Amino acid sequence: MSLSVPASPAPAAEPVLRPASLVGRTRAGLSDALAEIGVSEKERRMRVGQLWNWIYHYGVRDFSAMTTISKVLRAALAERFTLDLPEVTAEQVSSDGTRKWLLRMPPVGARDRGAEIECVYIPEVDRGTLCVSSQVGCTLSCTFCHTGTQRLVRNLTTEEIVAQLMVARDRLGDFPGRTPPEGAFVPNDGGRFVSNIVFMGMGEPLYNFDGVRDAIDVISDNEGLSLGRRRITVSTSGVVPQIEALGAEMGTMLAISLHAVRDDLRNELVPLNKKYPIRDLLEACRNYPGLSNAKRITFEYVMLKGVNDSDAEARELVRLLKGIPAKINLIPFNPWPGTRYECSDWDRIERFSEIVYRAGYASPVRTPRGRDILAACGQLKSETEKLSARARLMLEQSEAEAAALAG
Incomplete structure (x- = not known):
């Protein structure tokens, strides 16, 4: 049998660095920008x-409007x-009104190709929730999560x-005073747009602590x-050393991706548990500011x-x-291509919820939203992983340098 060797890919063009945007900057960042132009x-x-x-x-997009x-x-x-x-390189709208945007960030340096990430808007009767990402990809490799199959590329900046x-x-x-763009989804219930934010998109927020804190x-x-x-929730898979600091420095609501009650099973579902087991995680929760x-x-x-689910x-x-x-959020598993898991039967979910509820805990079953556009919990995965050969090599070199420094 003969093997064909693919031709070496042509070198990727260097990214074109556009003028920096002021959108997303902190007050200190805006002050630095003014200093650059001599103010x-x-x-x-x-x-x-x-x-x-x-x-x-006001959300203005042109300096002339100021x-x-x-x-x-x-x-x-x-x-x-x-x-x-x-x-916005792609926008998908679910049959239930959920919107998913694939966003391409401009390059942040000569070695950056411009990250792609996903965020999701979920309109409901009493709120509009935006699910945001904190990293490009994820390093945790939770086996039930689609995002976890995408390698970590980098942290998102505060601005991103x-x-x-x-x-x-x-x-x-x-x-204020803005006419919705043509084709945009606009709630018809009195103007509830984005009223809540959850850091439950791509990435582990507490592994990008400074960026998330400054963004909040x-x-x-x-x-x-x-x-x-109180309308911002940061979800973590259990980065125990950062949980107290999250409460002290950010003051947001906290969500814990638990998913198992035994260390052996959680080690499989959420590999971070091998480093921070359930006992340590729950102790950090008890001490949350x-x-x-x-x-x-x-x-x-x-x-x-x-x-x-027993x-x-x-x-x-x-x-x-x-x-x-x-409170305990029971999440029906949202399938994605290639997963080995199945969602629990509905009567099993209801029985599980009943046991928890009778013990005195609110145990809502989260209604799956945006499943038809892979926008539901655990389904987000950007196209950034389709990196060029050159970009992959640069990433691997960076990871090797970081490992050497850590060692």
Whole structure:
């Protein structure tokens, strides 16, 4: 048998670095931008406030619209910066109104090819929830999660995290005085657009702690995007050392991807458990800053047929969580191509929920949303993994350098 050797791929063109966008920057980041164009330190504080208001409250996309800023300064800003949002390379709309956007981020350096990530908007009767990503890919390899099959490329920057909310609001016409773009989904229930954010998209948020923390500062600032921290939930697979800091520095709601009540099974489903077992994880939860009945922890539990859905496991779940103000989100498994798992039968899910509920815990069964466009929980996976051979080599070299430094 003869083997054909594929031709070596042509070298990829170097990315074109466009002027930097101010969208997504912190107040300090905007101040730095003003300093770059020669604005005095004395003047910068006032100008930062003006830029903040125009960018995050009004969502303007052109410096010329910033009528409270002088024409000279607007021209200087436009020459050096943009107000560009990430490119929406694909938009899918589910039969239930869920929207999934594939976003291409501009290159952040000479070695970056421009990341692609997904975020999802879920409209409901009483809220509009945006599921955002914190990393390109994921390093945790949870076996039931589609995202976990995609290798980690890099952390998203603070600007890239904030930009996901900006894209959603822009696409939905969710800024004051804005006419929704043609074809955008607009809720017809009184204007509830993006009212909640969950860090449950691609990646482990606590492995991008600084980027997520700074993004939350921008998102929750009441002079701009104005989303209260009680309306922001950060979900972690159990990075125990960072949980206390999450509560102390971010003050958001906490969700734990639990999915099993025994270490041996959780080691398989959530390999991070080998490093931070259930006992340590729950102890960190008990010590979460601000924990109370008004600020309960959400424990996420994906229902896998014949794997973790028995009556005995429901009772053990109740025992494990005793004393922790909590609610338990039961998530019907959302299938994806190539998975070996199946969703628990509906009567089995209901029986599991009943046991938990009778023990005094709220145990809503999360209605699967966006399954038909692979936008449901655990289904997100961008096209970034289809890297060029050159980009893969550069990534592998970076990983080797990082491993050498860690060693």
